[in-house]
Amino acid sequence: MKILAISGSARRNSTNTAMLQAVRAVAPSEIEVSIFDGVGRLPVFSPDLEGEHLPEVVWDFIDAIAKSDGVIIASPEYVRSIPGGLKNAIDWLVSRDEIVHKPIALLHASHRGDDMLAGLRKILETITDRFAGDIFLQLPLMKLEPAEVFRTVETAENRSKVQAYLQAFSAHWMADTKTA
Structure with missing residues (x-):
């Protein structure tokens, strides 16, 4: 299974990005994890930029999703909500088929963040x-340095725990693939 792990943080020393890198390092051999940590590099979503005007950085993001079997999202909570960069990344996907x-x-990566998680689940x-x-x-990794x-x-x-989580996600993907 090929997983694209998206960090919802734009911070250089992000706990979420470090967690995803660590998850990739301990993933079972049959699960390939690649990381997208570029939500801060995506331009602000505008329908005027879709289609033939799609910026290359957005195309690369969409292409990474299209080439994956599944997506894992790890995100901090900002002001009890989804960070703007992650919401913007999701907005770029809404009118496309790659995510449907x-x-x-x-x-x-935290013991808190329930409001953000509830909102993200709904989206x-x-x-x-x-x-x-x-x-x-x-x-519980909040406030830890990447090392x-x-x-x-x-x-x-x-x-x-990480391997069981990834294997459960892989089994979910396999079950859905067989019924599709």
């Missing part, structure tokens, strides 16, 4: 018919 039947699951249930809301992993995030995820207990 794509399995999506959430991964969270994802709207843009794809394959949102895997019951496949969720929350790791600490790696060490925390690589512990036997967390490595096991």
Whole structure:
């Protein structure tokens, strides 16, 4: 399975991006995880830029989604909501087909953020018919530096949790693929 892991943070030393990098490092060999950490590089969505005017950076983002079997999103909470960069990235996908039947699951790097997660779940249930809301992993990594995030995820207990999460997502994708 090929997973595109999207970091909802535009911060250079993002905990979410570090978590996704650590997840990629401990993923089972049959699961390939690539990371999109460029929500901050996407231009503000405008319908005027769609079609033949689609910026190359947006096309690259959409192409990465199209080439994946599923998407995992990890995002911080800003002011009890979804960060603007992540919402903007999702806006670029709304009128396109690449996301409509794509399995999506959430991964969270904090012990808090319930308001953001509720809003993000509602949006994802709207843009794809394959949102895997019951496949969720929350790791207490908030305020850790990237090296600490790696060490925390690589512990036997967390490595096991991450691998079980990825395998559950892969099984969800496989089950949906067989019924499609």
